[in-house]
Amino acid sequence: MTDRWQLEGDYVEACNCDVTCQCIWLEPPDDDVCTVSLAWHIRDGKYGDVDLSGLSVGMLIVTEAGVMFDPDTGWDVVLIIDEAADEDQRAALEDIYFGRAGGIFAPVSDTHIESAEVATVPVTFDRDGADFAVEMGDTVSMEVIGKTGFNEELGTISPHPLTKSREMQTGKSTTATVSYGDEFSWDVSENNSYLGDFELTNA
Incomplete structure (x- = not known):
């Protein structure tokens, strides 16, 4: 039993x-493929008796051409785990x-993931309101700012699958670079970002 x-x-x-x-609208991404870096800082978390609070996790995804969430679209994935995690914490996060x-990652894994690797690197994750700065070793560098609309309020997007509320805030990357082998190597700075609080569970 899990x-x-x-x-x-x-997030x-x-x-x-x-x-x-x-x-989000089940349409093909720009250039017909998705290259994305995701980062979570776990303020409070547990897997059974394993405390995951204070750790950070990243994920790099490159998709095949087409709609990302189409059942026929495959993903290649790198999971990045904070080197501060001990053996039990790393196993839990994997x-x-x-x-x-x-939880939400089960159908994603069953349907989309065609190849998966794990990397363990030092991670720094800083947040000041809607401004984020994430460094994952020499692999990922992200700096993101929240974007406001004409009403000077931070924009929102829904439905976003990676939080219980299904709502995230809109942003723009000022830096978004990835360097992990030939396949996971890109600079998508000055493009789209989503950000905010997250809450996930398998209950």
């Missing part, structure tokens, strides 16, 4: 779409993010 897990904290992503991620422990 242990219960729950995570909550801060940011930066992708290659120019203005907004088309995947179980969660590779879908072996249920």
Whole structure:
């Protein structure tokens, strides 16, 4: 029987779409493929008896051509785990993010993931309101600012699958670079970002 897990904290992503991620509306992304870096900082989290609070996790995704969430679209994935995690914490995070422990990542893993790797690197994750700065070793560099509309309020997007409320805030990357081998190597700075608080569980 799978242990219960729950995570909550801060989330940011930066992708290659120019203005907004088309995947939310089940449309093909810009250039017909998605290249995206995702980052979570777990303020409070547990997997069974394993405390995950204070750790950060990243994920790099490159998709085949087409709609990201189409069942026929495959993904290649790198899971990045904070080197501060001990052996039990690393195992728990792999179980969660590779879908072996249920929750939102289970159908994603079953349907889309064609190849998956794990990298362990030092991670710094800083947030000041709607401004984020994430460094994951020499692999990922993300700086993101929240974007406001004509009413001077931060924009929102829904439905976003990676939080219980289904709502994220809109942003723009000022830096969004990835360097992990030939396949996971890109600079999508000055493009779309989503950000905000997240809450996920398999309960």
